[in-house]
Amino acid sequence: MAKIRLNRRTLLRGAGSIAIALPWLEAMGTEKRAYGAAAAATRFLAVYTPGGTVRAKYTPTGTEAAPVLSPILKPLQPIMDLKKLVIIDGLDMKSAIGEQHQAGIIAWLSGTPQKGTAYSSGPSLDQVIATRLAAQKQRSKKSLEFAVRWATGKSKGLLSPMNVGNYEDNATFNPIPPRLDPVQIWTDLFGSLTPTPGGDALIARKKSILDYVDKRYAALSSRLGATDKQKIDQHLTKIREIEQAIGGTTPPPMVCKAPTKVDTADYNPRTGLNSSDNGSVKDLATDNAIPKVGMYLMDLLVMAMACDMTAVGSFQWSDTEAKHTFPWLSLPEHHHFYQHDGGFKPAECEKICTWYSQMHLYLLQAMDKVDMGGHTLLDESVVLFGSELQDPPTHTKTNMPFMLAGGGGGLVGGRWLKYNALPHNNLLVSILNLFGDTRQTFGDPKYCTGPLTGLV
């Protein structure tokens, strides 16, 4: 969709010396952002892919202003052409301290070291943004976390530091389990999109059930010792969040409509429960359905944003174990095998990374198709793309393969930014700044030297 953009200078040039009244035109809206007074970004999306990249096939050539995309990023050319993509090189994940894979997925959004053998020592960026946006507007979901073919290998279908990148913005930074089941997600989000007769009665019933449950947790909390009380209080907080969200939301915007259901009967979202430590268990039917399910889940996430059900999302392709196969790429072994378990296989890893770029294109194009009233969903968003490490065989976390997409907060796309070994926490705080939060550091301050220059 080609758009004609006007700015004040164009108007003034065209107007010459003739004095005309300058009405503020709607079309100037988006362009205005490039001149400093940018509107804050309103949506954040974080996309995780496992196992880093193959640097030699990833790094662009050309100049920062006119990058020439290399094979792995080539699929994203259409977004680069729209000037809605920024490739960010030269950042080191210095805060990723701990187990070599786990520390990476923990730090990538939290900017904090792994706490012993457990999780992060701070909240993740998406949750901090979600708290900020929820304070501005209450939506039915503070954030949505989706994962495809999740909890493989040693994590055995269960939540573990091997597979979590999202951490709550509270005192304990609890890990957030992702939603896995496409059928369940569709029902939860879109099942009651069209108001059913007697909807008010349903809401009233739900409220009185939650009211009873709320009182039980509150009564119990006061009788427990500190550690147990903390768990019960956590549960109570979550129940209150549900209570607040009931019936308190505004009607969905015009673009909002339930996506067409896709048959995912061939996909077992909980196949991770059957996994073995070393990936010996291969669920080929489920693996084969990964592209279909991935695209479907991205559609659901985009529509949840278009419907304003949420402003913050995370999308995780597998986990750091990545012990699933890629039948559609004719790769019969699992990803971790190609990364190093079976000896580093750069050609296979390149194939996988290139496919992730194709999927990312699908997501960004879907976002760019949604008209949010004169601009697209992508324009008001910031989409972060990353991984837990850079180089698969060595687990190196310097010069991380990060990308930003969108135009929220005045982010200027169409570029390749090269920094010189700056900590990636600088990127995290810069993203926060795009949302209007003016803090100067994020994550562990030991590994943050301030916001990056040049993003806007």
Place this chain on the structure above:
Amino acid sequence: MLCPDQMIHASRSPLRRLTRFEYNNTVRDLFGDTTLPANALPAEELGNGFGNDADTLSVSGLLAEQYFSVAEGIGTRATTAPAFAQLDPCTSTVTTATEDACATTIIQKLAPVVYRRPLVAGESDALLALAKATRATAGATFATGISSVIQAMLQSPDFLYRIEFGVPDQANPALKRPSGDEMATRLSYLFFGTAPDATLRAAAKTGELLTKQGVLAQATRMLADARSHAVVRFFFDNLLPINGLTDLTRDKVLFPTFSPTIGAAMHEETQQFLEYEIFSGTGTWPSVLTAPYTFVNDALATYYGIPGVTGAMFRKVALPDTTQRLGLLTQGGVMTGTVTTNQSNPVLRGSFIVNKLMCRQISLPTDPAILDQVKIPDDTTGKTARERFSKHSQQPICNSCHQFMDPMGFALENYNPVGQFRTQENGVTIDASGSVPGTPGALNGPVELARKLAETAEVQFCFASHWLNFAYGRKLGQGDECARASVEVEFQKSGYNVRQLLLALTQTDAFLYFPGSM
């Protein structure tokens, strides 16, 4: 002396929440709901490896949300005919005039079972008020009100969490122990994976569960009840690499007789074998490791080359050649589940024994320079696995860890990647000599390895350690030395009998008392 007998050594017991397995079992028993509704809940924490680690427990927004929708489904199903009549006969004759009475009857019958304790003053009224509030909404029926009550109870901490306040110990009032109901819950979830049955609830009332002997009597009864077998099955599904064999695909050209159906049969073989040996056989961990029989159906018998088995039912058969196979470790499932690829891997098989059967922690190296060298050798680097996997043992840095894994893995080379016995690989006779590192002497082949492991005390105590972690719902560590020691002593005394081990879990101070109450 570390744990003098005359003192009570209670360990901490953090608040536990029902796992998905326990939730499913519980609503099956309470409402006849066999839909496994808790499978829709988000994943538990990996924690101690069994998904029931109380120390890693946290509550996400998604969990709270799904508790609601899962409860909604159960409440709706339980209040729809014909299930509704099962709650109480009054549901079939209820009129406007008798609604409150019928609701009260249901609440007073159901709530103490759902909450696993007697109701306190006002609780029944609060639930009745909820039923009536729902009944007053547009389009509601009597059943809708009861459904709300069920939904509310299923989301309450009284149901989802195992709350324990304890009672003073009769012999020594300065000490606290779990109340009768709390002990009934501990026992019930340990042995049946579900809420207490009528017998346990009755025992809770008599005070029987306030004594060590009373607890043992109930534990003994429960272990003799076939309902305990489901928990043992769950335990082994999480301990052994057999759960996913049902989904396993292997190269059809290299292994034409292997299929996911055979994988599923191998899973069933191991589970039925364990069930029989533990509950009906000698039942010691060494006897599990060296049993001269297994369970097969026709397809699996054909796969193994065992003659004379017909039909899809699994049955006990003597192993035709106990120089080829003997005990759990040599079963197709364990041998297949420990291999990643179409090539057998002695390192992975060895590390399974080291980590899971001996509880020795050897993790992957973290130094990138070393890790770069960690790779599965190409097929071309040797005709046998021993040739292919011998390179790293010549390098001191690699050998510092591999010396503990490889000698056991090599001894298992008589099984190909899909668990079939072989004496040759690529036309070369397999050298299956090895050892159990840390024990004296050499051994040759899988059967000698199995026998040697069965004689190794470390292997027995490792097995006990897994049960302690599972039973106590956390990872035992500092402060748990006495609980561990008392279970190990009993286990050893019984000749490492698994049933005695399970009973011993209920006889520790950690199980019988509360900490900080001395």
